[in-house]
Amino acid sequence: MGNLFKIAVRNLxxxxxxxxxxxxxxxxxxxxxxxxxxISGSFKTMIIGxxxxxMLGHLQxxxxxxxxxxxxxxxxxxxxxxAYKKLEGILNQQPEVEAYSPRIKFGGMFSNFTETTNIRxxxxxxxxxxxxxxxxxxxxxxxxxxxxxxxxxxxDLLARGxxxxxxxxxxxxxxxxxxxxxxxxxxxxGILESATGPGGRDGYIHLGDAMEVLRMGEMEVSxxxxxxxxxxxxxxxxxxxxxxxxxxxxxxGKPIFxxxxxxxxxxxxxxxxxxxxxxxFIQIMLIAVVLxxxxxxLIMAVYERVREIGTIAAIGTLxxxxxxxxxxxxxxxxxxxxxxxxxxxxxxxxxxxxxGVITFDFARQTGLILKPTIDPVNVLAISAIVIVVSIVASxxxxxxxxxxxxxxxxxxx
Amino acid sequence: MSLIKAENVSKDYRVVAxxxxxxxxxxxxxxxxxxxxxxDIESASFVSFIGPSGSGKTTLLNLIGxxxxxxxxxxxxxxxxxxKLDRKESAxxxxxxxxxxxxxxxxxxxxxxxxxxxxxxxxxxxTPAGERKKRVMTLLEAVGMADQQEKxxxxxxxxxxxxxxxxxxxxxNAKLVLADEPTANLDTKTAYTVIELMKKMRDEFKTTxxxxxxxxxxxGEAEIVYSLADGELxxxxxxxxxxxx
Numbered sequence: 001m002g003n004l005f006k007i008a009v010r011n012l013x014x015x016x017x018x019x020x021x022x023x024x025x026x027x028x029x030x031x032x033x034x035x036x037x038x039i040s041g042s043f044k045t046m047i048i049g050x051x052x053x054x055m056l057g058h059l060q061x062x063x064x065x066x067x068x069x070x071x072x073x074x075x076x077x078x079x080x081x082x083a084y085k086k087l088e089g090i091l092n093q094q095p096e097v098e099a100y101s102p103r104i105k106f107g108g109m110f111s112n113f114t115e116t117t118n119i120r121x122x123x124x125x126x127x128x129x130x131x132x133x134x135x136x137x138x139x140x141x142x143x144x145x146x147x148x149x150x151x152x153x154x155x156d157l158l159a160r161g162x163x164x165x166x167x168x169x170x171x172x173x174x175x176x177x178x179x180x181x182x183x184x185x186x187x188x189x190g191i192l193e194s195a196t197g198p199g200g201r202d203g204y205i206h207l208g209d210a211m212e213v214l215r216m217g218e219m220e221v222s223x224x225x226x227x228x229x230x231x232x233x234x235x236x237x238x239x240x241x242x243x244x245x246x247x248x249x250x251x252x253g254k255p256i257f258x259x260x261x262x263x264x265x266x267x268x269x270x271x272x273x274x275x276x277x278x279x280x281f282i283q284i285m286l287i288a289v290v291l292x293x294x295x296x297x298l299i300m301a302v303y304e305r306v307r308e309i310g311t312i313a314a315i316g317t318l319x320x321x322x323x324x325x326x327x328x329x330x331x332x333x334x335x336x337x338x339x340x341x342x343x344x345x346x347x348x349x350x351x352x353x354x355x356g357v358i359t360f361d362f363a364r365q366t367g368l369i370l371k372p373t374i375d376p377v378n379v380l381a382i383s384a385i386v387i388v389v390s391i392v393a394s395x396x397x398x399x400x401x402x403x404x405x406x407x408x409x410x411x412x413x
Numbered sequence: 414m415s416l417i418k419a420e421n422v423s424k425d426y427r428v429v430a431x432x433x434x435x436x437x438x439x440x441x442x443x444x445x446x447x448x449x450x451x452x453d454i455e456s457a458s459f460v461s462f463i464g465p466s467g468s469g470k471t472t473l474l475n476l477i478g479x480x481x482x483x484x485x486x487x488x489x490x491x492x493x494x495x496x497k498l499d500r501k502e503s504a505x506x507x508x509x510x511x512x513x514x515x516x517x518x519x520x521x522x523x524x525x526x527x528x529x530x531x532x533x534x535x536x537x538x539x540t541p542a543g544e545r546k547k548r549v550m551t552l553l554e555a556v557g558m559a560d561q562q563e564k565x566x567x568x569x570x571x572x573x574x575x576x577x578x579x580x581x582x583x584x585x586n587a588k589l590v591l592a593d594e595p596t597a598n599l600d601t602k603t604a605y606t607v608i609e610l611m612k613k614m615r616d617e618f619k620t621t622x623x624x625x626x627x628x629x630x631x632x633g634e635a636e637i638v639y640s641l642a643d644g645e646l647x648x649x650x651x652x653x654x655x656x657x658x
Contacts, residue, residue, distance in 0.1 A: 010523035311519040316508020316537040
């Protein structure tokens, strides 16, 4: 095999310009694919991180039917205290769970004593909420990175519109389950940066204050946001939890809970899927580039070396060995192109990462700095694709060479 | 079942052709390149087929060399009926028992002189490295190319290329070497040198050399000369004997 390899390399070096052009083409293709995967993948990871770590959590549990009416924030579909206790018991036993946070979500009126507007609020236990969505504190632009009883975190759009600043007093008025209205004064403790996605423009108050405004006798929960230790295992844990909770039924024998991963709750999931589909298309383009360029080079090589093929066949080289000779040339082209592409592509990604030159705006979030990274598994996978496609591309010309009748090949002019 | 097992191959590299006919289909027309050609060539002979262009010399060598099959008749080389060999068996038989010398030398341009001679041992016979080197060096010395072994074919002259081709043909210990117009691209002096070399190799390695030529300069060098015309064997001349046929 070593000798076949030596002959293959020498034959490639025989047509230096053609070999350089082809390997360059493959290398450029690999660089583009690696660049695209790293940038789009990092963008996806960043936005998913923003969504799960600053708003939704990795998954959420609601009372059955709540998500279908989630835009209305229906208080009558809250989980009652016994159901929440059961859920809490189950979650505490799961080793995958890093943190969870019960929330009371409701809509109300927000007044600065001169103007009134609508607001969506989350009543949360700050300690649990900050553990479950750790980026929430980074969204607090002004004010303290905490939330005490009697305080409110106001979304910046609303704060700007209403001219509210940290330290101002505001009133929140809400209708409880019975239809009666209640209000409470809050001190603005912080202004929250808006984030893209569901809940990105909600305000936050303490869970106890929410119960007080809504005149809850005992704690009810609209949703429980859950953070797991390994974000890559969201789907598996969602299935597991769904299985564990499916046995919990009400008096009518119907399930109490419904479990949804962030993917089902955020429209960004569809964008993430589009990014994945586009990545596949980019890879298909790379495959086409490699396939056509390697095939072209080897078809030319076979055509130019017909007499040579005839000679080696005449002196007894078996067809299998002639096949291997040409396939090794294809392999070498792919291998060299992939290695150069990997090295240059990784270097470019590293430099982009160091310099942090890629900034972008996403919805209301501006100046986000993208730190492109690439998983070595992706680099290996792209290289493997290029090498396999190079071998496949060389198969047809190699078969043609190996099947040549030596007598016809020797007569070729 | 393979026809070229070691026990089937005789140590007597006699070439026996019996009524071989070869037709080529050219479009609608069938061209008869050889007509019932029969001959018997003894082992270690130095034989030439002569005749004008189109007389069937190359076709005949291709048939003896298992590169082609006759339309009719059969050919035995070292006791093996080569007509019955399939493609792979033919390739193996050529690789192990027959050496080829071509008019255009047909050296592999990416291999050095040494590597060109080594090629059949490496790629066809899979000879161990030590043995390979020994045999290649022996042949390089024999053809007078030892000092050129690191050069590539485009760095040596035509005559030197043909010497390398002779060495390559003999390196496998082939006892039958077929040479198609081996001197056609050489000047007179070099042509004689190559023929002398082939004779020397025949004497040294007891190899049968069969070559085709229409080069009158070297016809006289052959010990047996078969004449072909329009695909028919029209004469046989043995050196030192009266013209026959």
